[in-house]
Amino acid sequence: MPRYALKIEYHGAPFSGWQRQNDHPSVQEAVEAALRRLDPSVTAIAAAGRTDAGVHATGQVAHCDLARDWDPFRLSEALNYHLKPAPVAIVEAARTADDWHARFSARERRYLFRLLSRRAPPTHEAGLVWHVRQALDLAPMQEAARHLLGRHDFTTFRSSICQAESPVKTLDRLDVSARETPHGTEFRFDVRARSFLHNQVRSFVGTLERVGAGGWDPDRVAQALAARDRAACGPVSPPTGLYLVHVGYPDDPFAAAAAAGAGAGPE
Structure with a gap:
């Protein structure tokens, strides 16, 4: 066949x-x-x-x-x-x-997460982005994201119902960028690895959003990673901004x- x-x-x-x-x-x-x-x-x-x-x-x-x-x-x-x-x-x-x-x-999977920061709710992009009302600072999120690159035990950023045999994964890329949109800013998280744990990308983004909002210091992300404890993770972002964009x-x-x-x- x-x-x-x-x-x-x-x-x-x-x-x-x-x-x-x-x-x-x-x-x-x-x-x-x-x-x-x-x-x-x-x-x-x-x-x-x-x-x-x-x-x-x-x-x-x-x-x-x-x-x-x-x-x-x-x-x-x-x-x-x-x-x-x-x-x-x-x-x-x-x-x-x-x-x-x-x-x-497959040897690579790439995800894109779109976060829209603006006071007014989205209309045309409703259901396609994660909308947050507060302003976010790009540089601290980029600094925090670098702590996550490479091969690590990602237990902190793994769902409690994840069925993967091991929490150890290699994160090849986590780029955070920003572009101005009407009345706000869209932040984009470009994430690449051979494979991912359940809720791993959404856990990354939810945690980095706390850094951008000023609630977390960038070094706290490194501490959370080292804790290997799901309780150390920041909030998990909603699914609406997440896209599977490429499989290599x-x-x-x-x-x-x-x-x-x-x-x-x-x-």
Whole structure:
């Protein structure tokens, strides 16, 4: 059975998360239902990451096995037709090797968190950013974020229900930037690692927000990390500002498909 990689974009608000759950709508369920309209033999698909309820994605990746060959473009078009009106879209599809796996072949995951600091509540960005009313200071957040880079025991920033075998992870990047928006400032947290613990990014952002608001000194983040104690963590941010934006692979099927298309030339 040919295997296909799907790059998926979704608005997380209507869903209980990526993973299929009884009696709760999930992104996985929506994509699988669309796939079964094309191929009734489809039972389940695997994804690169299990985003939580309310978390968005612009670059989630999943794979599926189908009973017949599909042109990848036609497959994405057909799936998008059957996904309507759910806020889920297949932005790319590519044929992969039979042993390629969306989760286990991944070497990097990148998340973006968007925080809007302004007095008035957001209108156009409602549900897409974490809105805080107080002003935040960028430099202390950047200083505090540097304490988290590298390989550490991240027990402090790990949910109590996390099922990962070990709290030890390597954080490759945590960049905090700011840009002015109408009547406020949007802070962006660009976070990269091979894999993450449950609620790790939201725990980082909620803690760094306390630093930016002046409630925490930057060195307190280092102390919290060293404590290896969930009670030492700052507040956990809400899911509304979090996006899974990229999954990296040593042999990226979408890059290979794009290169093949570019090299084909006009007929």
